[in-house]
Amino acid sequence: MLIHGQEPDQATDHNNDQKIDQKIDQRMEQFKHVCKKSKVKITDQRMEIFREVALNLEHPDAETVLKGVRKRLPTVSLDTVYRTLWMLSDLGLINTLGPSRGRTRFDANLSDHHHFVCNLCGLTRDFYAPELSNINLPGEVKDFGDLEKVQVEVRGICNFCREELRKDETTEGVNYPYGTS
Amino acid sequence: MLIHGQEPDQATDHNNDQKIDQKIDQRMEQFKHVCKKSKVKITDQRMEIFREVALNLEHPDAETVLKGVRKRLPTVSLDTVYRTLWMLSDLGLINTLGPSRGRTRFDANLSDHHHFVCNLCGLTRDFYAPELSNINLPGEVKDFGDLEKVQVEVRGICNFCREELRKDETTEGVNYPYGTS
DNA sequence: ACATCTATTTATAAAACTTTTAAATATCCC
DNA sequence: GGGATATTTAAAAGTTTTATAAATAGATGT
Numbered sequence: 001m002l003i004h005g006q007e008p009d010q011a012t013d014h015n016n017d018q019k020i021d022q023k024i025d026q027r028m029e030q031f032k033h034v035c036k037k038s039k040v041k042i043t044d045q046r047m048e049i050f051r052e053v054a055l056n057l058e059h060p061d062a063e064t065v066l067k068g069v070r071k072r073l074p075t076v077s078l079d080t081v082y083r084t085l086w087m088l089s090d091l092g093l094i095n096t097l098g099p100s101r102g103r104t105r106f107d108a109n110l111s112d113h114h115h116f117v118c119n120l121c122g123l124t125r126d127f128y129a130p131e132l133s134n135i136n137l138p139g140e141v142k143d144f145g146d147l148e149k150v151q152v153e154v155r156g157i158c159n160f161c162r163e164e165l166r167k168d169e170t171t172e173g174v175n176y177p178y179g180t181s
Numbered sequence: 182m183l184i185h186g187q188e189p190d191q192a193t194d195h196n197n198d199q200k201i202d203q204k205i206d207q208r209m210e211q212f213k214h215v216c217k218k219s220k221v222k223i224t225d226q227r228m229e230i231f232r233e234v235a236l237n238l239e240h241p242d243a244e245t246v247l248k249g250v251r252k253r254l255p256t257v258s259l260d261t262v263y264r265t266l267w268m269l270s271d272l273g274l275i276n277t278l279g280p281s282r283g284r285t286r287f288d289a290n291l292s293d294h295h296h297f298v299c300n301l302c303g304l305t306r307d308f309y310a311p312e313l314s315n316i317n318l319p320g321e322v323k324d325f326g327d328l329e330k331v332q333v334e335v336r337g338i339c340n341f342c343r344e345e346l347r348k349d350e351t352t353e354g355v356n357y358p359y360g361t362s
Numbered sequence: 363a364c365a366t367c368t369a370t371t372t373a374t375a376a377a378a379c380t381t382t383t384a385a386a387t388a389t390c391c392c
Numbered sequence: 393g394g395g396a397t398a399t400t401t402a403a404a405a406g407t408t409t410t411a412t413a414a415a416t417a418g419a420t421g422t
Contacts, residue, residue, distance in 0.1 A: 027289075041389050041398060053289040059305045061284035062380080077401055082380060085287050097286040097296075097305060098279015102380080103242035103408070105278040106266050108208075108234040115278075116325040124240045124278060129319045137335065138310045144297040145339035153334050154318065158326035222369060222418050243409080258372055263409060283409080284379070 020055075027054050034091055045069075045076050049084045050093065059097050099124050114151055118158035120165075127154075201236075208235050215272055226250075226257050230265045231274065240278055280305050295332055299339035308335075 031050050035042050052068040053060065060068070066081045088094045099105065099122035112133055113126045132152055141147065157165070212231050216223050233249040234241065241249070247262045269275045280286065280303035293314055294307045313333050322328065338346070 043389070043399065045400070050289070053287050057290075057307065059286045059288045061286045063284065065287070075401080078379095079381075079402085080400060083399090088289075089287070093291075094287050094289045095291075097288055102285075103244065104283070105240045105242045106234050106246070106270070106275050107240045107278055108231070108269075108275045109238075110274075110276075116322055116328075118326060119329065123325075125325050126238065127319060127322050127325075132316065135313065135316075135333065137333075138308060141297055141308050141335055144304075144306050144308075145299060145337050145341075145343060147297075147335055147337040148300065149336050151334045151336065152316065152318075153332045154322055154328055155330050155332065156326050156328040160326075162327060224370065224418070226371070256372080259408090260373085260410075261371060264370090 024051065024054055031093060034093060038091060040087070040091070044073060045080050046084050046087075048073050048076070049081055050088060053085070053088070053094055095119075112149075114153070116154045116156065116158075118161055119155050120157055120161040123158045123160070205232065205235055212274060215274060219272060221268070221272070225254060226261050227265050227268075229254050229257070230262055231269060234266070234269070234275055276300075293330075295334070297335045297337065297339075299342055300336050301338055301342040304339045304341070 028047065028051065031047070032042055035046070040046075048069045049065060052065045056064070056068065058064075062078060062081050062085060065085065066076065066078050069076050069081065085094065089096060099117050105122075105124070109126055111128075112130070113128050114132060116125045116127060117123070129152070133150075135150055135152075137147075137150070209228065209232065212228070213223055216227070221227075229250045230246060233246045237245070237249065239245075243259060243262050243266060246266065247257065247259050250257050250262065266275065270277060280298050286303075286305070290307055292309075293311070294309050295313060297306045297308060298304070310333070314331075316331055316333075318328075318331070
């Protein structure tokens with residue numbers, strides 16, 4: 001799927017650039033801190049990959065991240081990008097969009113409903129809450145396009161995965177090397 | 182990713198079965214009606230594929246749908262399942278979970294934010310709405326597992342795709358054969 | 363009910379996406 | 393700075409999804 005990059009309406013001015021630089025520096029520090037705490041080595045590749053996702057507000061896929069990173073590190077491989085992105089996700093430094101992890105999934109429930117999604121296995125269950133139907137959205141949302149429906153997505157850890165985690169901890173605890181967040 | 186099928190807590194009783202049968206019959210009728218209206222042929226494969234997604238509350242992937250359908254039609258191909266599922270999606274009879282369509286996408290924005298998602302191209306943009314942070318969830322949601330965060334997903338058609346649609350309509354109008362819904 | 367026209371399915375194969383393997387390299391801790 | 397060890401790389405294999413062309417089946421008019 002091609003994402004047509006919709007550029008910000010106004011050219012970013014100098015002040016704005018400075019703000020973004022500050023923010024990204026802050027996030028790089030956070031990244032390094034989490035890596036150290038988790039005993040994960042800080043390599044150039046990992047830094048640039050994290051920087052790339054953090055800077056790209058379009059929620060890029062691995063290929064897009066690769067392209068961006070190669071401007072600075074021409075030899076990185078797609079493999080490393082994938083490994084690093086999943087590692088960042090395990091560390092809780094980034095998230096994936098939707099329950100992803102591979103296969104496309106389909107939903108025939110057209111009635112007004114919402115989703116619980118497990119962050120670990122992707123289990124997705126419906127729930128109903130009529131009171132959520134008339135949520136008040138900020139006006140700017142309409143600027144993105146025509147709105148069709150509003151769905152609430154509750155993320156967490158499902159009962160099954162929580163149990164698995166507990167088991168792993170009491171035995172060896174090597175399955176989720178970077179913690180779960 | 183494996184989804185461990187969490188079975189419903191109680192065995193469905195006879196009354197319940199009857200209700201489900203009624204509902205699925207209703208949906209099959211709706212399916213046929215939409216197909217006729219859109220001049221799409223009603224084949225056994227399409228009926229069984231639609232029935233399968235409509236019956237499966239776990240939001241199955243194509244492979245899972247294939248397995249289910251093959252119990253009744255042993256010769257269907259995975260290709261047909263994919264083609265049919267995307268067609269059903271174009272017809273507005275089913276949806277996909279998340280912005281899917283292929284590649285996994287990553288999000289480094291950890292702050293409290295929400296998403297606008299284009300149903301056609303998958304474009305996903307962040308928006309902020311602090312007032313949505315303290316949404317009141319129905320108690321049953323906690324039964325699914327441990328909740329971590331709540332994100333609102335607004336779906337629609339982005340400005341770019343709306344424009345593309347308009348163009349197609351005024352020229353030939355063959356790109357979205359089944360309409361857009 | 364039958365023939366015909368055309369969309370759809372199937373099997374095969376290819377494309378697209380993601381992960382593994384084993385050798386080469388770079389990081390971190392002393 | 394040197395050495396143990398995690399990480400990267402390139403190549404290849406594994407998955408998931410889509411395209412191709414021949415065979416089949418639905419729908420329309422009779």
